[in-house]
Amino acid sequence: MEVRVQEAPFAAGAELDRFTARAEGAGAVVSFSGIVRDDSGQLTEMRIEHYPGMTEKALESIAGQAVERWALADALVIHRFGTMKPGEQIMMVATAARHRKHAFEAAEFLMDYLKSRAPFWKQERGPDGTEWVAAKQDDEDALTRW
Amino acid sequence: MEVRVQEAPFAAGAELDRFTARAEGAGAVVSFSGIVRDDSGQLTEMRIEHYPGMTEKALESIAGQAVERWALADALVIHRFGTMKPGEQIMMVATAARHRKHAFEAAEFLMDYLKSRAPFWKQERGPDGTEWVAAKQDDEDALTRW
Amino acid sequence: MIEILYFAWVRERIGLPREKVETSAGTVSELVAELSAREERYALAFSDLTALRVAVDQELTDFDAPLEGVREIAFFPPMTGG
Amino acid sequence: MIEILYFAWVRERIGLPREKVETSAGTVSELVAELSAREERYALAFSDLTALRVAVDQELTDFDAPLEGVREIAFFPPMTGG
Numbered sequence: 190m191e192v193r194v195q196e197a198p199f200a201a202g203a204e205l206d207r208f209t210a211r212a213e214g215a216g217a218v219v220s221f222s223g224i225v226r227d228d229s230g231q232l233t234e235m236r237i238e239h240y241p242g243m244t245e246k247a248l249e250s251i252a253g254q255a256v257e258r259w260a261l262a263d264a265l266v267i268h269r270f271g272t273m274k275p276g277e278q279i280m281m282v283a284t285a286a287r288h289r290k291h292a293f294e295a296a297e298f299l300m301d302y303l304k305s306r307a308p309f310w311k312q313e314r315g316p317d318g319t320e321w322v323a324a325k326q327d328d329e330d331a332l333t334r335w
Numbered sequence: 336m337e338v339r340v341q342e343a344p345f346a347a348g349a350e351l352d353r354f355t356a357r358a359e360g361a362g363a364v365v366s367f368s369g370i371v372r373d374d375s376g377q378l379t380e381m382r383i384e385h386y387p388g389m390t391e392k393a394l395e396s397i398a399g400q401a402v403e404r405w406a407l408a409d410a411l412v413i414h415r416f417g418t419m420k421p422g423e424q425i426m427m428v429a430t431a432a433r434h435r436k437h438a439f440e441a442a443e444f445l446m447d448y449l450k451s452r453a454p455f456w457k458q459e460r461g462p463d464g465t466e467w468v469a470a471k472q473d474d475e476d477a478l479t480r481w
Numbered sequence: 482m483i484e485i486l487y488f489a490w491v492r493e494r495i496g497l498p499r500e501k502v503e504t505s506a507g508t509v510s511e512l513v514a515e516l517s518a519r520e521e522r523y524a525l526a527f528s529d530l531t532a533l534r535v536a537v538d539q540e541l542t543d544f545d546a547p548l549e550g551v552r553e554i555a556f557f558p559p560m561t562g563g
Numbered sequence: 564m565i566e567i568l569y570f571a572w573v574r575e576r577i578g579l580p581r582e583k584v585e586t587s588a589g590t591v592s593e594l595v596a597e598l599s600a601r602e603e604r605y606a607l608a609f610s611d612l613t614a615l616r617v618a619v620d621q622e623l624t625d626f627d628a629p630l631e632g633v634r635e636i637a638f639f640p641p642m643t644g645g
Binding site: 300 | 346350355360361363365366370374435443446
Binding site: 384388425453456457 | 561
């Protein structure tokens with residue numbers, strides 16, 4: 190299990206290859222990457238604030254729960270903070286399991302918890318200034334599934 | 336949309352990076368990789384037979400359905416045939432969507448259809464000879480979800 | 482003339498990957514009956530149709546599919562991709 | 564002495580990222596009331612508690628959580644990771 194909270198960009202493909210190579214006995218590897226999206230065409234950058242110390246603890250707790258619940262061979266969480274441009278990768282998770290159903294479910298669980306239970310806050314900057322991204326009720330509701 | 340049926344190995348990480356780079360406007364990229372598993376410790380190799388011509392048509396049809404149904408920015412399917420050792424990657428799919436739920440669902444849909452509706456047949460070779468892998472009722476049942 | 486293809490253990494039981502056949506069968510089922518009557522190895526391969534799948538001109542279909550205008554038929558076990 | 568941390572717009576409204584506070588409050592709610600009585604900017608930041616989340620010693624918790632033995636409290640809006 191590996192959890193990283195970092196400001197620097199990461200190379201998702203290289204991370205996926207490394208993760209897959211060490212996931213012994215796994216038949217299924219699922220990855221998710223989150224990318225800064227510019228729906229309005231007005232986003233100049235996104236800034237992510239986090240709570241150093243608690244962030245790492247929260248991510249390790251979430252990843253540990255996923256590993257145990259789905260008997261994962263391995264799990265990876267990388268989440269950036271700081272300033273990013275549209276198109277840049279914000280975060281990724283990867284899960285390795287014997288069967289595809291478990292790898293998919295565990296990755297979705299990780300994402301649902303990351304969205305609403307890990308101490309990150311997104312702020313968007315455009316030509317008219319900055320705005321904190323509001324939490325979505327959909328994301329909160331997604332947790333009831335688990 | 337890209338569909339490839341090939342005997343040669345592929346580099347999942349490089350494919351994921353290339354796919355992500357061209358998936359404009361997507362906020363979410365999901366990938367799945369399938370790996371030759373050796374549960375018994377007796378597998379010397381896996382051979383995959385396919386139906387040239389029909390395989391490509393079936394995969395393109397499945398990928399096209401996924402792109403339309405989940406309004407994907409892009410979809411990728413790579414599936415190998417021929418002989419592979421335990422630990423080698425058999426196939427991968429990737430999906431790019433605006434939101435994570437659609438990227439996850441479309442990737443699971445692709446996998447469920449690939450398992451039971453694309454003309455591939457797996458044969459395992461061990462010390463006692465070869466055996467065709469039997470289709471699983473679970474995999475057939477998984478299709479009822481869609 | 483229809484081209485028939487066999488895959489996986491169906492190919493092994495029949496002993497060849499493909500063959501061209503002259504037939505007046507109107508459906509896949511009639512073709513299966515015709516082949517099964519011809520030689521023991523076909524009868525063996527087609528003994529349990531629930532364990533088989535069929536594609537007509539590279540599209541999955543049923544055993545009652547008509548053969549008019551068809552160029553290629555394939556018989557194989559349930560698929561195991563992914 | 565308890566260390567209080569503020570994040571995102573809570574930090575902006577209160578005007579500082581962290582501070583040390585001497586308090587006799589028994590619960591998070593009591594601490595919030597104490598701070599809100601102290602200065603307008605706190606009252607503003609804490610005006611709608613349903614829009615806030617609280618962590619005590621880096622674990623998410625509720626506003627009725629006790630403060631005995633606690634070293635660090637953080638107030639912030641609902642999280643938006645991923």
